[in-house]
Amino acid sequence: MTNNTALLQVKGAGIQFGGLKAVSEINIELNRGELIGLIGPNGAGKTTTFNMLTGVYAPTEGEIVFDGKKLTGLKPFQVTRRGISRTFQNIRLFNELTVLDNVKVAYHSLAKHSMISSILRLPSHFAGEKEMEEKSIEFLKIFQLERYKDEKAKNLPYGQQRRLEIARALAAGPKLLLLDEPAAGMNPQETHELMELIAFIRKQFDLTILLIEHDMPLVMGICERIYVLDHGQLIAAGTPDVIRNHPKVIEAYLGEEVSE
Numbered sequence: 001m002t003n004n005t006a007l008l009q010v011k012g013a014g015i016q017f018g019g020l021k022a023v024s025e026i027n028i029e030l031n032r033g034e035l036i037g038l039i040g041p042n043g044a045g046k047t048t049t050f051n052m053l054t055g056v057y058a059p060t061e062g063e064i065v066f067d068g069k070k071l072t073g074l075k076p077f078q079v080t081r082r083g084i085s086r087t088f089q090n091i092r093l094f095n096e097l098t099v100l101d102n103v104k105v106a107y108h109s110l111a112k113h114s115m116i117s118s119i120l121r122l123p124s125h126f127a128g129e130k131e132m133e134e135k136s137i138e139f140l141k142i143f144q145l146e147r148y149k150d151e152k153a154k155n156l157p158y159g160q161q162r163r164l165e166i167a168r169a170l171a172a173g174p175k176l177l178l179l180d181e182p183a184a185g186m187n188p189q190e191t192h193e194l195m196e197l198i199a200f201i202r203k204q205f206d207l208t209i210l211l212i213e214h215d216m217p218l219v220m221g222i223c224e225r226i227y228v229l230d231h232g233q234l235i236a237a238g239t240p241d242v243i244r245n246h247p248k249v250i251e252a253y254l255g256e257e258v259s260e
């Protein structure tokens with residue numbers, strides 16, 4: 001099925017590492033404004049899919065089209081500029097930088113003032129810096145992190161670090177936000193707050209969101225549709241109700257429990 005309004009089209013994309021086909025000919029289509037889940041047992045190929053979408057790995061088959069243009073072959077920074085931001089399964093913050101600087105770094109790539117004006121310390125540089133700082137603080141407020149702005153990122157409690165990572169991804173001004181297990185390691189209260197926050201930023205920033213998550217209540221509770229990967233293959237796609245009762249999905253997850 002082709003959809004001209006789709007923001008992202010993954011067309012038969014896959015990747016092979018030596019003899020291992022980590023992801024095989026998957027088709028994913030995200031419409032603008034959707035909040036979609038990507039689930040599957042350990043090692044199913046979820047993070048590898050994110051890595052293909054963000055230019056970390058070039059697919060060895062198929063192609064990826066984003067916002068009407070081919071994405072395949074672009075470098076990660078080019079993908080970010082096209083409008084895709086992500087968070088990582090293992091939090092990747094600049095630990096020694098302050099909370100505020102972590103957001104400013106992301107915002108920097110989009111700032112209007114140039115490197116030359118920064119080096120020459122032209123007035124336009126300072127105007128740009130000020131604007132960048134103000135906007136970064138706005139992001140921190142949304143994530144209730146403003147009071148930590150001068151703390152080093154590494155000193156934040158774990159749940160707050162996860163929120164900071166999302167704030168930083170958002171500061172890059174994406175159209176598509178990829179969240180890799182954003183609730184990992186959070187307690188139920190933090191997870192609940194995170195769900196509300198994800199729903200809020202989606203509306204506020206007109207985002208399309210693709211979410212990898214092992215927390216089933218979270219995925220089932222907020223996603224409109226869900227894609228399921230197993231052994232690098234897409235085994236099911238549909239609404240939470242369809243996925244909950246899908247025989248292949250039940251089998252894939254039973255397999256995981258047994259092997260664990």
Ligand SMILES: Nc1ncnc2c1ncn2[C@@H]1O[C@H](COP(=O)(O)OP(=O)(O)OP(=O)(O)O)[C@@H](O)[C@H]1O
Nearest residue numbers: 017020022040041042043044045046047048049089
């Ligand atoms: N750079 C790489 N080189 C070789 N194999 C890789 C590479 N990256 C991923 N793989 C393999 O691809 C498969 C899929 O891994 P991936 O991390 O995408 O799974 P996942 O669904 O995200 O799992 P989890 O839920 O455990 O994070 C695994 O077998 C993994 O070992």
